[in-house]
Amino acid sequence: MRPRDISRTPGPGRLAVLGAVLLACSPLALAAPAAGAAPAAPALTVEEQRLSGPVPQEILRRSGFDDVAPGFARALARTRGAAEAERLAAADGRRLWRRAVDRAQGRGPDAGELSRDDDRPLYWARLGMTRALREWRPAFPLPERRRAALEAAVERSSRGQDSIDLPAGGAVKRVLITGFDPFQLDSDIRRSNPSGAAALALDGTVIDTPAGPARVEAAVFPVRWADFADGTVERTLLPYFRPGPRRVDLFTTISQGRPGRFDVERTNGAWRGGYPDNARLSRTETVPVPPGVPTVTPQPQWTTTTLPYAAMTAATTGPFPVHDNTSVTEIPAGGTEPVARPDGPTPGSTARAGGGGDYLSNEIAYRATLLRDAVGLKVPGGHLHTPVLNFGEGNTDPSTGRVSDPAFVHERMAITAQIRSVLAVAVGATAGS
Numbered sequence: 001m002r003p004r005d006i007s008r009t010p011g012p013g014r015l016a017v018l019g020a021v022l023l024a025c026s027p028l029a030l031a032a033p034a035a036g037a038a039p040a041a042p043a044l045t046v047e048e049q050r051l052s053g054p055v056p057q058e059i060l061r062r063s064g065f066d067d068v069a070p071g072f073a074r075a076l077a078r079t080r081g082a083a084e085a086e087r088l089a090a091a092d093g094r095r096l097w098r099r100a101v102d103r104a105q106g107r108g109p110d111a112g113e114l115s116r117d118d119d120r121p122l123y124w125a126r127l128g129m130t131r132a133l134r135e136w137r138p139a140f141p142l143p144e145r146r147r148a149a150l151e152a153a154v155e156r157s158s159r160g161q162d163s164i165d166l167p168a169g170g171a172v173k174r175v176l177i178t179g180f181d182p183f184q185l186d187s188d189i190r191r192s193n194p195s196g197a198a199a200l201a202l203d204g205t206v207i208d209t210p211a212g213p214a215r216v217e218a219a220v221f222p223v224r225w226a227d228f229a230d231g232t233v234e235r236t237l238l239p240y241f242r243p244g245p246r247r248v249d250l251f252t253t254i255s256q257g258r259p260g261r262f263d264v265e266r267t268n269g270a271w272r273g274g275y276p277d278n279a280r281l282s283r284t285e286t287v288p289v290p291p292g293v294p295t296v297t298p299q300p301q302w303t304t305t306t307l308p309y310a311a312m313t314a315a316t317t318g319p320f321p322v323h324d325n326t327s328v329t330e331i332p333a334g335g336t337e338p339v340a341r342p343d344g345p346t347p348g349s350t351a352r353a354g355g356g357g358d359y360l361s362n363e364i365a366y367r368a369t370l371l372r373d374a375v376g377l378k379v380p381g382g383h384l385h386t387p388v389l390n391f392g393e394g395n396t397d398p399s400t401g402r403v404s405d406p407a408f409v410h411e412r413m414a415i416t417a418q419i420r421s422v423l424a425v426a427v428g429a430t431a432g433s
Helices: 012-024 048-052 054-063 065-077 084-103 120-135 144-158 194-203 225-229 232-241 310-315 360-376 407-427
Strands: 175-178 206-209 211-223 250-256 260-266 267-269 271-273 284-286 303-306 322-325 328-329 340-341 350-353 381-388
Touching: 012 303, 048 120, 054 065, 054 120, 065 084, 065 120, 084 120, 084 194, 084 271, 120 194, 120 340, 175 194, 175 232, 175 407, 194 211, 194 250, 194 381, 194 407, 206 407, 211 232, 211 407, 225 232, 225 360, 232 250, 232 322, 232 360, 250 360, 250 407, 260 310, 267 328, 267 350, 267 360, 271 350, 303 360, 310 407, 360 381, 381 407
Parallel strands: 175 211, 175 250, 250 381, 260 322
Antiparallel strands: 206 211, 260 381, 267 303, 271 284, 328 340, 328 350
């Protein structure tokens, strides 16, 4: 996920962010409901507002996932208290994750016309659930903190974050991977994210490696700055980074990166570059470490991969080349201006971009490897960037294009297959470590 490679000329997206801020601060936005009136439902998020468009609705309809939000809304309406609603939110979110995984792996009914490997039905169905929560008018008191807890339960469970099931014992290697939601939807709402598709296709599977079988577990993360600042990455990974029988043997965060190539990112930087996220919000600052999680003090400007990048780049794993990316952007010690470095950071420098850029793919890699170092986890771990997923020839214009095409599906499946092969090489190269 490297939006810094795409034009960042100020335009409608940034104006939309400013407009949203101004609207939120206006007197109308702060007005209290009239005496005796029922409290208004919270405003829909930017992501939920996109859901009503024809493309998301077509994706839901053609995948058979158009029944998820209505069924959840009906069940919500039958709940009789906040605790019951929270149990429902977690259970239905987990059911959605399992349904998406099963669909991607060829289990269950072949509902819908879209390719089974498609990650987008999960994304849009989840937003349907959170929108149903936001529009729900319960018959019992529901403080905003409890409504927020319901949304958090849907988010965690429908992303696989609370159902990671790494086996105990030494017979099988334990591998944890992460993917992302689709992003940059304002420029093309049809977008898919191959990292999210790979997470669905590989979750719970066993792959053969030179070191023996490896069990892969996966989770997906949002493309939102605020969730990362709140600790969603650390909360999900920490139980499997601590000592114990289910501790990971290898982990890699995964996101979409450069056209036509995979990259093993050597160095991650402690900097947020400000590109708008899926909520059209920007953050330009040092990566904030959430309170209450293990960390390294003082906070380092850089973290480094421990993945076996030499073996991963040397092996033939699929149609795309795999690169060892050592580039960063830094402010050198004593300097004031950013400098691009092809061979990693210099001593005492300040991060402005890791090899994976200055967006959330760099940030998840930084957070995961910082947590690794904080708890003393001595296993291979880092970040893998996938090729950019493209629509086929004649289907590149989002204003007239179709939601899918054979080339689009073929490329997404090829990326997933190569991720599986790269993981096998990585596990095999670290046998006995």
